[in-house]
Amino acid sequence: MKTPVTGSFELIKNLNTACILNAIREKEPISRADIARKTGLTPATVSNITAELIDLGLIGETERGESNGGRKPVMLMIRPHVCYCGAVHISSNFIEVAVTDINATVVWSENRPLQRGIRPDEAIRLVIELLYKAQAFVPVGKKMVGIGICVHGLVQIEEGVMLFAPNLGWENVRIGDLIQTEFNLPVYVENDVRAMALAESWCGLARNAVDFVYLYIGTGIGGSIMFNNELYKGYGGFAGEFGHSTIEPDGPLCTCGNRGCLQAYASENTVFKNYCARKGITEEDLEYADVISLAKNGDEAALDEILKSVRYIGIEVGNIINAFSPSLIILNGNIVKLGNVVMIALDNEINAHVLKYTHSRTRIVFSRLSDRAPIRGAASCVIRDLFEYPRRFLQ
Ligand SMILES: [Zn+2]
Known part of the structure; x- marks a missing residue:
């Protein structure tokens, strides 16, 4: 629902503004001279646009920074409560x-x-x-x-x-x-x-990552690809449906109608159903969150069912690394609450499936934004x- 920008002058001004704002956001507090160096814009352009942004209230001047011998430079910061x-x-x-x-x-x-x-x-x-x-x-x-x-x-x-x-x-x-x-x-x-x-790139672990892949494990499994600072949607608009990658052609039926999708093996619903069946518990008497708590508190069957799902997730993460070679993959969902035990299992599985040398270039992290x-x-x-x-x- 964006309004297109008209006229090339306005377009360039907007691009320069976005460039300056992002430089401030990444490195604040930052001096005008450092913004010019970082963005490649002329000091005059930086000075004009930052003056306008101060008028708008979006950025403000703060205490003076370190000097390189001369006068201490005035530093600029985003004003997060402007609106x-x-x-x-x-x-x-x-x-x-x-x-x-x-x-x-x-x-x-x-x-x-x-x-x-x-x-x-x-x-x-x-x-x-x-x-x-x-x-x-x-x-x-x-x-x-x-x-x-x-x-x-x-x-x-x-x-x-x-x-x-x-x-x-x-x-x-x-x-x-x-x-x-x-x-x-x-x-x-x-x-x-x-x-x-987008939240990860704005205020999470991907703040400085230009390209990364995001994988969410919930009742469904979804993904997202950030490419060149933009969400990559693909020609049809459906890029990132990693949950429906086929793991086993004759596997169990998935909600999408196909068989053997990752989601059919590793979603919260699958883990929950498998755990309840294994323990002979009626599904109405438990919630998925309980399975996570049980695993944390030493219930071996709960941990085992979760780690089985992690195995499939690891296969898919390996596929993602082989396909995209991203600098960063962020995982989120309830399983990340189990921390290291999941990370170690994931890492072992990824190592078994990626091409030699490629995995070490990709950092795998668990989101800290959690439910937010x-x-x-x-x-x-x-x-x-x-x-x-x-x-x-x-x-
Ligand atoms: Zn599916």
Whole structure:
């Protein structure tokens, strides 16, 4: 739902602005001279644009930095509370709405469960109600400048449409238009796993990574590819569906209708069902989160079922390394809460499947954003645009 930039002068100015803002974000506090060195822009351009950004309130001058002999330079920093974002996460069983600053730090949030079979119009009414509540938590004198929404399933981001949300059974929900009409603010709709990857690049472990791959292990398994600082969507828009890589052609049936997908072997649902069957426990008496806690507390069957799933995840991570050779792969989901025991099993499996020499070049890490990744990702959709076109948001 972006407005195209018209005219080459405006385009260049916006590109230079984004360049300067990113330099500040990465290295703050930073002097004007260092911004010029880092970006390759002339000192005059840096001086003009930073003056304008100070007027807009997006950056501020701070204490003087270290001198190289002459006068100490004035340092510049982002002002994270210049304005605020609305953030919405629609998962398959709850809605979270939050207010964040422009570091995507949550200042207020509220969760509501989604009843099974809820209609899209009912859910959107709930989102609107919570967003009105959220606006009251924006500090006096400040504005909410945009709303980011991340949802599970297939999304048409340009039109802000939820094309298909399998777990909710929704199709063609024009959520972007509906929220935009209500609040008259820019609205961004993104797939939840892509939003999580964006959060990593904005405020997580991928802050300085230009290319990385993100893998989320939940009730489904999804992925996202960041290429050249942009989310790579592929020609059809569905890139990153690592959960549906075939592990075994004659394997168990997957929710997508195919057989033997990674998701059919390693999703939370699979681990949960296998554990319950192994222990003879009725599924209603337990939740997946309990299996993680049991594994942490020494239940061998729980840990064994989880590590079996990690084996399949490791095969896929190995495939990803062989295919993309990324500098960084970030994993998120409940299994990362088990830390080292999962990392060691994962590493062993990856080593067994990657080409010699390639694995050592790829860093594998567990996300530290944890359950906050989707909501911070939703906010990041707004903030990314704010940093590209600050005048549009703050003038
Ligand atoms: Zn599948």
